[in-house]
Amino acid sequence: MAFSPLVDELVESLRCLPGVGQKTAQRMAFHLLERGRSGGVRLSEALSTAMSDVRRCDSCQNFADTPVCGICENPARHTGTLCVVESPSDLLAIEQAGDYRGSYFVLMGHLSPIDGVGPEEIGIERLLQRIEAESVKELILATNPTVEGEATAHYIADRLDGRNVLITRLAHGIPVGGELGYVDGFTLTHAFRGRKPLAD
Amino acid sequence: MAFSPLVDELVESLRCLPGVGQKTAQRMAFHLLERGRSGGVRLSEALSTAMSDVRRCDSCQNFADTPVCGICENPARHTGTLCVVESPSDLLAIEQAGDYRGSYFVLMGHLSPIDGVGPEEIGIERLLQRIEAESVKELILATNPTVEGEATAHYIADRLDGRNVLITRLAHGIPVGGELGYVDGFTLTHAFRGRKPLAD
Numbered sequence: 001m002a003f004s005p006l007v008d009e010l011v012e013s014l015r016c017l018p019g020v021g022q023k024t025a026q027r028m029a030f031h032l033l034e035r036g037r038s039g040g041v042r043l044s045e046a047l048s049t050a051m052s053d054v055r056r057c058d059s060c061q062n063f064a065d066t067p068v069c070g071i072c073e074n075p076a077r078h079t080g081t082l083c084v085v086e087s088p089s090d091l092l093a094i095e096q097a098g099d100y101r102g103s104y105f106v107l108m109g110h111l112s113p114i115d116g117v118g119p120e121e122i123g124i125e126r127l128l129q130r131i132e133a134e135s136v137k138e139l140i141l142a143t144n145p146t147v148e149g150e151a152t153a154h155y156i157a158d159r160l161d162g163r164n165v166l167i168t169r170l171a172h173g174i175p176v177g178g179e180l181g182y183v184d185g186f187t188l189t190h191a192f193r194g195r196k197p198l199a200d
Numbered sequence: 201m202a203f204s205p206l207v208d209e210l211v212e213s214l215r216c217l218p219g220v221g222q223k224t225a226q227r228m229a230f231h232l233l234e235r236g237r238s239g240g241v242r243l244s245e246a247l248s249t250a251m252s253d254v255r256r257c258d259s260c261q262n263f264a265d266t267p268v269c270g271i272c273e274n275p276a277r278h279t280g281t282l283c284v285v286e287s288p289s290d291l292l293a294i295e296q297a298g299d300y301r302g303s304y305f306v307l308m309g310h311l312s313p314i315d316g317v318g319p320e321e322i323g324i325e326r327l328l329q330r331i332e333a334e335s336v337k338e339l340i341l342a343t344n345p346t347v348e349g350e351a352t353a354h355y356i357a358d359r360l361d362g363r364n365v366l367i368t369r370l371a372h373g374i375p376v377g378g379e380l381g382y383v384d385g386f387t388l389t390h391a392f393r394g395r396k397p398l399a400d
Contacts, residue, residue: 004254004263004264004265004269004270005265006246006249006250006253006254006265007250007254007263007288009246009249009250010246010247010250010254012246013239013242013243013245013246013247014243014246016232016236016239016240016242016243017228017231017232017243018227018228018231019224019227024219026289026292027218027219027289028217028218029250030263030287030288030289031217031218032216032217032247032250032251033250033251033254033263034308036216037251039213039216040216040247040250040251041247041248041251041252042213042216043213043214043216043217043244043247044243044244044245044247044248044251045213045244045248046206046209046210046212046213046214047210047213047232047240047241047243047244047247048241048244048245048248049206049209050206050207050209050210050229050232050233050240051232051233051237051240051241051244052241053206054204054206054207054210054233063204063207063230063233064204065204065205065206069204070204087230088207088230089226089227089230092226108234
């Protein structure tokens with residue numbers, strides 16, 4: 001851009017956001033400069049604090065401000081049930097559903113040897129230690145229903161072989177409110193195989 | 201979000217960006233925290249500097265770091281030709297095309313009485329003073345071909361009635377590289393009416 005090195009630098013920096021290319025970054029920069037300077041200042045401060053102060057919870061690996069996060073510290077959560085998720089957004093979705101009251105373990109990824117992500121990178125040892133220390137009764141493997149997510153779930157299950165822990169996986173089936181005509185074949189097959197008596 | 205006020209604040213602040221809702225803001229925040237902390241710090245600094253130091257050029261109203269922007273200060277630009285655009289991104293598109301060597305005036309909007317944007321808000325008086333002071337020979341009205349853009353162009357033309365300034369508007373026609381079958385009727389009509397002898 002010919003007119004301002006500061007604006008150039010702002011546009012370039014905005015491109016570090018996922019899904020933001022040159023044109024979107026320009027639109028964002030101009031929007032902030034024209035109509036959102038207070039929002040821009042707020043974002044600058046939030047970014048600066050978050051980038052330096054947000055750490056990982058010592059217990060569940062999720063993002064936290066404190067050594068141990070709010071969920072892990074909450075005495076009302078059942079420690080006997082542990083739910084393993086891939087990412088903080090998965091945890092958030094489960095929390096927003098509001099039904100689950102156990103604790104979590106966030107892998108921050110999945111096993112992917114081709115990208116150099118092995119058991120150590122996603123904290124499997126820490127998970128096993130925690131299962132031991134908290135005498136977890138049920139481990140819910142809520143990794144994504146993708147090839148990598150399934151592989152990660154199976155790897156964790158294998159590592160727990162012989163221990164007295166019930167290992168479960170989330171049910172597959174028709175989404176609530178979904179229409180049968182739009183549901184794919186794999187999901188329908190799962191839904192048929194997992195059918196239940198009406199009284200249940 | 202239950203787990204971190206700092207992450208919450210980051211997500212909330214990211215929503216000041218245009219086109220960014222709750223889910224996108226979450227994805228951006230998690231991406232920065234997981235894989236882009238250095239980018240996040242850079243963005244924070246760029247935002248902070250830009251929000252406090254970027255001002256409007258005294259001559260063309262475009263964003264600038266200095267009282268007068270690089271284009272207005274450039275002695276190689278012809279001052280006899282002035283191109284009026286609605287926004288910095290329009291100016292940028294023209295600069296990137298690379299053919300125009302005159303100077304600019306950026307309205308930072310268009311006339312829109314319903315939103316309270318009158319001639320004063322888009323700097324029409326300053327434009328008229330500049331045309332006078334720089335004895336502009338040709339004024340190119342490159343506002344957008346929308347209802348508001350056309351109205352703004354006509355308003356400026358009316359205000360210059362009687363002065364010895366050639367007022368021009370960008371040509372409408374088929375985009376270079378476009379296919380006739382995909383061009384809309386209005387554009388085709390303009391293209392037919394504006395047809396030129398082959399030698400031209």
